[in-house]
Amino acid sequence: MRILVLGGDGYLGWPTALHLSRRGNAVAIADNFVRRQYDAELGVDSLVPISHMRRRIDLWEEVSGMRIDLFVGDLTDAEFVERCLREFRPEAIVHFAEQRSAPYSMIDRRHAVYTQVNNVVGTLNLLYAIAAIDPAIHLVKLGTMGEYGTPNIDIEEGFIEITHRGRTDVLPYPKQPGSFYHLSKVHDSHNIMFACKIWGLRSTDLNQGIVYGQETDETVLHPGLATRFDYDGVFGTVLNRFCVQAVAGLPLTVYGKGGQTRGMLDIRDTLACIELAVQNPPAEGEYRVFNQFTESYSVRQLAELVSDTYPGRVEIADSFENPRVEQEDHYYRAAHTKLLDLGLVPHLLSSATISSILALAERHRDRIDPNVIGTGVDWRRPKTVESPVNAVGRPPSGSSESRGRGAEIDSVNR
Amino acid sequence: MRILVLGGDGYLGWPTALHLSRRGNAVAIADNFVRRQYDAELGVDSLVPISHMRRRIDLWEEVSGMRIDLFVGDLTDAEFVERCLREFRPEAIVHFAEQRSAPYSMIDRRHAVYTQVNNVVGTLNLLYAIAAIDPAIHLVKLGTMGEYGTPNIDIEEGFIEITHRGRTDVLPYPKQPGSFYHLSKVHDSHNIMFACKIWGLRSTDLNQGIVYGQETDETVLHPGLATRFDYDGVFGTVLNRFCVQAVAGLPLTVYGKGGQTRGMLDIRDTLACIELAVQNPPAEGEYRVFNQFTESYSVRQLAELVSDTYPGRVEIADSFENPRVEQEDHYYRAAHTKLLDLGLVPHLLSSATISSILALAERHRDRIDPNVIGTGVDWRRPKTVESPVNAVGRPPSGSSESRGRGAEIDSVNR
Numbered sequence: 001m002r003i004l005v006l007g008g009d010g011y012l013g014w015p016t017a018l019h020l021s022r023r024g025n026a027v028a029i030a031d032n033f034v035r036r037q038y039d040a041e042l043g044v045d046s047l048v049p050i051s052h053m054r055r056r057i058d059l060w061e062e063v064s065g066m067r068i069d070l071f072v073g074d075l076t077d078a079e080f081v082e083r084c085l086r087e088f089r090p091e092a093i094v095h096f097a098e099q100r101s102a103p104y105s106m107i108d109r110r111h112a113v114y115t116q117v118n119n120v121v122g123t124l125n126l127l128y129a130i131a132a133i134d135p136a137i138h139l140v141k142l143g144t145m146g147e148y149g150t151p152n153i154d155i156e157e158g159f160i161e162i163t164h165r166g167r168t169d170v171l172p173y174p175k176q177p178g179s180f181y182h183l184s185k186v187h188d189s190h191n192i193m194f195a196c197k198i199w200g201l202r203s204t205d206l207n208q209g210i211v212y213g214q215e216t217d218e219t220v221l222h223p224g225l226a227t228r229f230d231y232d233g234v235f236g237t238v239l240n241r242f243c244v245q246a247v248a249g250l251p252l253t254v255y256g257k258g259g260q261t262r263g264m265l266d267i268r269d270t271l272a273c274i275e276l277a278v279q280n281p282p283a284e285g286e287y288r289v290f291n292q293f294t295e296s297y298s299v300r301q302l303a304e305l306v307s308d309t310y311p312g313r314v315e316i317a318d319s320f321e322n323p324r325v326e327q328e329d330h331y332y333r334a335a336h337t338k339l340l341d342l343g344l345v346p347h348l349l350s351s352a353t354i355s356s357i358l359a360l361a362e363r364h365r366d367r368i369d370p371n372v373i374g375t376g377v378d379w380r381r382p383k384t385v386e387s388p389v390n391a392v393g394r395p396p397s398g399s400s401e402s403r404g405r406g407a408e409i410d411s412v413n414r
Numbered sequence: 415m416r417i418l419v420l421g422g423d424g425y426l427g428w429p430t431a432l433h434l435s436r437r438g439n440a441v442a443i444a445d446n447f448v449r450r451q452y453d454a455e456l457g458v459d460s461l462v463p464i465s466h467m468r469r470r471i472d473l474w475e476e477v478s479g480m481r482i483d484l485f486v487g488d489l490t491d492a493e494f495v496e497r498c499l500r501e502f503r504p505e506a507i508v509h510f511a512e513q514r515s516a517p518y519s520m521i522d523r524r525h526a527v528y529t530q531v532n533n534v535v536g537t538l539n540l541l542y543a544i545a546a547i548d549p550a551i552h553l554v555k556l557g558t559m560g561e562y563g564t565p566n567i568d569i570e571e572g573f574i575e576i577t578h579r580g581r582t583d584v585l586p587y588p589k590q591p592g593s594f595y596h597l598s599k600v601h602d603s604h605n606i607m608f609a610c611k612i613w614g615l616r617s618t619d620l621n622q623g624i625v626y627g628q629e630t631d632e633t634v635l636h637p638g639l640a641t642r643f644d645y646d647g648v649f650g651t652v653l654n655r656f657c658v659q660a661v662a663g664l665p666l667t668v669y670g671k672g673g674q675t676r677g678m679l680d681i682r683d684t685l686a687c688i689e690l691a692v693q694n695p696p697a698e699g700e701y702r703v704f705n706q707f708t709e710s711y712s713v714r715q716l717a718e719l720v721s722d723t724y725p726g727r728v729e730i731a732d733s734f735e736n737p738r739v740e741q742e743d744h745y746y747r748a749a750h751t752k753l754l755d756l757g758l759v760p761h762l763l764s765s766a767t768i769s770s771i772l773a774l775a776e777r778h779r780d781r782i783d784p785n786v787i788g789t790g791v792d793w794r795r796p797k798t799v800e801s802p803v804n805a806v807g808r809p810p811s812g813s814s815e816s817r818g819r820g821a822e823i824d825s826v827n828r
Contacts, residue, residue, distance in 0.1 A: 382545035
């Protein structure tokens, strides 16, 4: 199959492109490399060194004999989007190309507006291009479990049957997202559902949980094929961050009570889920939602798992003020059967998995910058003016906050 | 009270500003006059001549002794938004300042993207400015009943209690909007709900039905105080358009079966509802939704009411292909008790009301351009390139469509 991976330079986009390529698909990547620009903006780096895209692609050809095509450009540029589709003629598009950090979207007004415009306009341009060029293309869109928030009833996969005053309908599941980033994904979901309805497009919206791990069957074939691994306060996700904190001898930072429960999955399962979605396209006009995670854990449970697995002493930091506005103790039960029905065999979270992430952090411990693990991003503080760069991800040097905030913050991005 | 009316140059913004001013409030208007730019773009005009804003404001001072302040600028310009709030120091903000036409948003990709960026970014900037400058400001935001779509269960006011697998929660009412414009309002609703939650803002989201009529107690005080009246295929709304078609001797254009049922209200009730919302602000952190309409009618019923009222012969055009993708025969029952509970006494739709709109159209019949009543906007045709100007609202002269399309189209904007 011909598959276009949008955002193919990112944490999950790159290993997804490799995985689909190795399975014999013709793969092209589109990316504007803005994820690397965020690194420069925030003064952070992937824990694992990553190669430039052109080198990665050449290396992959050497290793696998498969060539991946590359389009460099921005989805908010409609002409670029149309050119990718006309030149590559994909049968499926896997769409990772969005700003994906909740804390980044909450830095200040400019970052909130950037996140929503970037994500919503990119996806709108894509929908128009698909509709105009080839409505049969299957759009596999990365959403997030965070679109649902934490309702006091079971979360279903995208839609819920509601009986109300004696009548019944199946309606879109109500959304209560917790950041301007999560909101951008909710906006996308509504736009995509509408485009499927009016233009007969077909789309799978993958409401993904928090991904952990870094190595896949393909990336381990050569160090130059590694994907990025973020542990900073803005882009790092919870389990990956806890492992780096353990190795760095820093307390594992749990927000508030730590009862925040989220769906989680292994990076290898992300790849398997996307492949299953691509292999089993929806019908013409169908908009379907899969909840893409395999297990649920609370933040405190994850901290304890890391603490139990790490051979050294690990402190679990307690009673830090939660910079987010979220429930810290709540009901959480979310359906996730549709991908299992398609044949997903999950990699469940084990000590072995955690050990492998810890080993990764050990291998690159000289690259750990303890100052970037904290984040200055506070949900309650509406900043309308530019934040000085050193206020994001790195406290101002010499400030009284400079030790405190580093330990204060954790991140549950998805 | 000090009240800032955003979009105070529009069909409803201007009479709202007058009404609130006459009731003794200190009123300021902000507008970028883009509504008049749309007229130039589409080659259409208000049926009723309208004055420039500065002349209207001077005239209002002569008539009433009350001065309305004016800020000229764009809500997507964050500095402008902050300046309005810092200089005027409003206690309430009534926010009409969005692109409000469904057909306009469906013209092509550029108009879809413009509508969503304009509406979403303007409102985001406003939320940040309120949070930073004065979180006590009450944001009264114009939404639309079209956010709900036409579910097969009763529509409630913003939220619905759902019992599911033995557990119960009150959740945001599921949204199924029918155009990129309606989607932009759904995006706004989610963003505003979140801002209230994290920053403690207070907001009333008025999900308004389709407004009819043009004269209010204030605008009738002088011809120079008239508000605009749109009958074209892009900005005209259904009942106003039917009245102009009747006077022009054109068939009343009903889409498809005409069973599309919508909430409606008199322009004078819009003003009363906004005043009630402003006088009864929500609590700190509260996001509430009022369904702002007084009666429901199907499009066919409205056509028949106009036909029955007009003294001359009126043809109701039948079996035109619906350019929209929407149900033409559906269940529709929507709650609208919250504004009644606050004391709203509705002006229900009567022959007298329809007669007054017909009389208005008679007075300005020399300004009716039959070519702009149709619209070339088709929901099913995804246009990625610029439409030539004459393809919007006005068929290409000499084309075989030029008589046909004029009669084909109707508009149910809200």
